[in-house]
Amino acid sequence: MKNFFIVPFVSMDELMRYQSRYKNIREAEDDEDLRAKVVDFKQGDVNGDGVKDNVFLIADRLPGEGILYRNITLLIQDGRTLKFTRVPLENNAGYNPTLFLGRFSEGKVNQILIVIDTGGSGGTIYSYVYSFLNNEVKKLFDSDKYIEEYKYGVTYRDNFKVDVLNKTLLYKFRLDIEYKGREYLSEIYDKNGKLKEPIEGFVRPLGGLYPIDFDRDGIYELYAVQGISGRYGADGLGYVETVLKWDGKRFKLVRQNVAIFGAEYR
Known part of the structure; x- marks a missing residue:
């Protein structure tokens, strides 16, 4: 089966430009990442260089496990250099993983909000906020630490x-x-x-x-x-x-x- 990326909520021009760069993903990422499914995708400047970056959530979905995702991982592609940064999540299994890009601090740079349903009977979630300013990963919010606090x-x-x-x-x-x-x-x-x-x-x-x-x-x-x-x-x-x-x-x-x-x- 061919590897492919699902790219929702972008213009046709952006999609065409991204597809032309797809070979760079195949060259840059290892087989493990290429086998993973893209479960959400957003574009926005997250490193502060003024160029839109590509932000993915990738995950594995095993046969017989329904809509449960495992090994959920944040993957950021620098829009200028096309280089990738892979960010493992501490709680990396769950349902309906989603991304949101927005400004939570002063300045023009977006931060990354991740929310994952745990699937438990209490209707709870795992959640993280990351900064990628200057291509440096920094965790700003962790739902586990919030609950402990x-x-x-x-x-x-x-x-x-x-x-x-x-x-x-x-x-x-x-x-x-x-x-x-x-x-x-x-x-x-x-x-x-x-x-x-x-x-x-x-x-x-x-x-x-x-x-x-x-x-x-x-x-x-x-x-x-x-x-x-x-x-x-x-x-x-x-x-x-x-x-x-x-x-x-x-x-x-x-x-x-x-x-x-x-x-x-x-």
């Missing part, structure tokens, strides 16, 4: 309340869970609204990470979403929603909210 507690209280505590920043949010309904509440509370026994919930790992330009200044922030669970994973109570902004050294938490589910109004 911010710790949470979820505690049921009397009178149909649940406290969600950001233990790292000492923020507390109080949820009213009366909307959960009589059947649910009767399992947890007595007729006077007192807890029958202590109950602890938990905040799940990242379930979504979205680039949003909240300030409309051309620079994206990260909008991170984590589910809040009660007695078990599927017992959803709401979401922790966090806005992160690059401050020159790290993505700093600038705003955090908790959202709850609605109920039918009667």
Whole structure:
């Protein structure tokens, strides 16, 4: 079977120019990379030389594993020199791997956002942001480290309340869970609204990470979403929603909210 690259979301002129350079890919990359499937592709200046670069996610998909991708790898081709840089990912297996190029910091250079669905029952993701300024790879965001940095507690209280505590920043949010309904509440509370026994919930790992330009200044922030669970994973109570902004050294938490589910109004 012939090796080929899928190149979506580019103009016909860009596609023709890229196809004319395809032989350089075959000469530059080893057989392992050529056998991999291109699962996403974007173009943009990521190294700061003013020339559009080609940014790929490549991966293996083995027979019998459906839409599961393994060995997901970031591959960057310098648009000026046509040289490749291969960036292995720490969490390199999952579903629906996607790329986004955008400015998360001052300047005209794009950074690279990668999001991969883990495929777990909690609907969680792996996510990374990379800088490639001056052809140097630098990881700016790692979902695993983010989860380690911010710790949470979820505690049921009397009178149909649940406290969600950001233990790292000492923020507390109080949820009213009366909307959960009589059947649910009767399992947890007595007729006077007192807890029958202590109950602890938990905040799940990242379930979504979205680039949003909240300030409309051309620079994206990260909008991170984590589910809040009660007695078990599927017992959803709401979401922790966090806005992160690059401050020159790290993505700093600038705003955090908790959202709850609605109920039918009667």
